[in-house]
Every structure is written in structure tokens, then in C-alpha cells.
Amino acid sequence: MPHIDIQISPDSNIEELVAALPIAAEVLTQFGLGCSGCGVSKYETIAQGAKAHGLRVEPVIAALTQARLSGFVPLVSNEDRTPARRAPGSFNGRARIKYVIPIMSGKGGVGKSLVTALIAIGLRRKHYAVGILDGDITGPSIPKLFGLRTPLAIEADPAVKNDKGQAQPLMVPAVTRSAIEVVSANLLTDKEDTAMIWRGPILSGVIRQFYEQVLWSDLDFLLIDLPPGTSDAPLTILQSLPVDGVVLVTMPQALATMIVRKAANLVHQLKKQILGVVENMSYFVAPDTGTKYEIFGPSYADKVSELAGAPVLARIPIDPEKARLADEGRVEEIDDPICDQLADSLLAALALHPKPKEVISII
């Protein structure tokens, strides 16, 4: 049935539009804008969604209007649904990345990858352009959190020539439903369970390639999910990339203070900034009684913050619902104020450390 009474404009909020006109979700999916079902859509207009995905808004509005009148999803031309992620002509082999922020943990299993994803989602809700470089090469979990499976495409960039004058092949990042760009070793093969064997020096080389030999869009934030610990790989990354500051993720355990001291020392020795500390799995709130339990023991967040010389950005509770959505590849459906808190406190921490440089060019 036609819904001529529903207004469709670039300023229409995606979630409200889909609620009033369900066929809009199918139309948006045709454009690769799968965000109608994700947490970001609540915060985004059609114009903002189209921009984030590198699409022109006019064809999206035209298709939505046609679907509203006819009740059918119109055919969308390839041209209209192909992201032009950089303005034509503006790309000359250099993506402009404003902030490079590695997420580090002293040890594995503290939820570093999930925290990286939650920060990315929080920043996207504020309409920043965000990418995640999955540097946890031996245990890459970022694609799984976002339900990404298709191997990365390779494109030759005519603007970058190798020694033989040939165009340099570059990886094209995968794009999540809410337009977060992702590069991961798990997306180099179509078999999710293929074990990749990387030795130390190769490992840091691969991470560098993920930074340099990728057609990243111009980004506000590139978050790097670092390998856990203070081994060679995180060290090399911190040393060799233009890092603006590190986020440390810990858990409430006595051991954490010792591990964090080590990680903090490493970061400081490399003359990099710790922007803040996130205590994950900090406590659990029983859904039936509201009682708060400190499952892993009392919080060490303040002690860790003192050691790191940086503020506590957030204390994240244990939440089976978050773990479930993450396991199902639907992390973007987590619609929790913690994402905004992480983004807000990170932005506040960055504001305290003004950048000496305006933008960073890669390559």
C-alpha cells in the first residue's frame, strides 16, 4: 500500500523511517546501508548514513520515494550503490587519518577486542569516520564481532607506482553495517578457521602493511586492536606508527596492577601517551534484584589509573547480552550508553593532549 503521508528527506532519521515504512530497510540494504537494524541508525539521518558509506544521497532518496509510492523495491544501479569513498581525484595514495589509537592489554582475554568495537561504535554514533585495524594477528576476532566474512578485495591504485612503474595493489577494507572500515588477517582467506602462522618480525611487518597498503578512507579515528601483552609485536607497532595515544584495557584482578605497570612503562618508554584506562568485566548487576556483584574481586581501576597516569575512561560490567550479540556477529546492535561514555571520555582525553600535527599522511 502506498504511504504518501510519510516524509522522506535527507534529514529523515533512519530508524524512524524504517519503523514507519518497513520497505525502507530493504531499499537501504540495496545500497549496502544495512544500518537500519544497527544501533547507529537511531542516531543517523539518511544523509549522514549515505555520507558515511560513501554514497550520494540523491539516488537513495529517489529509491526510497519510489518504494513508498509503488510498494516495491526499485532496481538500484551499480553506480549508485558503489561507494566513492574518497572524493574523485582527491586520493593520491595518502589517506588522511586524524588519530591513530591502539587498544592495548597486558594479557589476553580481558575483552580488548570487544572494547575496541564498543569505542568504534560510540565514535560512529557521533558521526566520526572510523576504521579498525585488527592487529591481533594470531587471534583476530574483529571480523567475527561485526559478522564480516567476505575476503578483502585487492585494487590497484593508479596513483601509487612501484619501482617498475606498475600500479601498487592495495587491500580494500571491509565495511561493517554502520560503515566502520575493517582490515584483519581473518579477511585474507575465506576460511574462518585457517590458522595463520606468523613469526615475530613477519607479524609486525603484516600489521604495518595493514596500515600502509590499504585503501583506507580519510578517517577521523583508526583504532588498532593490538596483540595482547608487551611482546615484540605491540612494541614495534607503537614504535613505528604515528600513534596519538594508547587505551589500556584491564580486568579487576590483583595481577592486573603488575601487568598494567609493565604495559604503562613500555608505552611511556616509547614516549607515547596513555589516554585512558578501561576496566572491563568490572562487576555484574543481577537483572532480577539489581544487586551489584564484584565477580572478579574489587575494582582496581583507580590504582591502575594512577599507575598509568591516565583517567579511567569507563568501567564496563559483565553483560551476557553483549557477549551474545558479539558472538553472533551483531556487535553493532549493542545499543548501550557505555558506547557513548567510551567515546565521550576518549574525546575528552584527546582534548587534554592537543596534537602537534594537523593530519597524518600514510605511506
Ligand code: ADP
Ligand atoms: P581479548 O581481545 O582481550 O582477547 P575478547 O574481546 O575477545 O578479549 O573477549 C573475550 C571474551 O569475553 C569474548 O567472548 C567476549 O564476548 C567476552 N567479553 C568481553 N567483555 C565482556 C563483558 N563486559 N561482558 C561479557 N562478556 C564479555
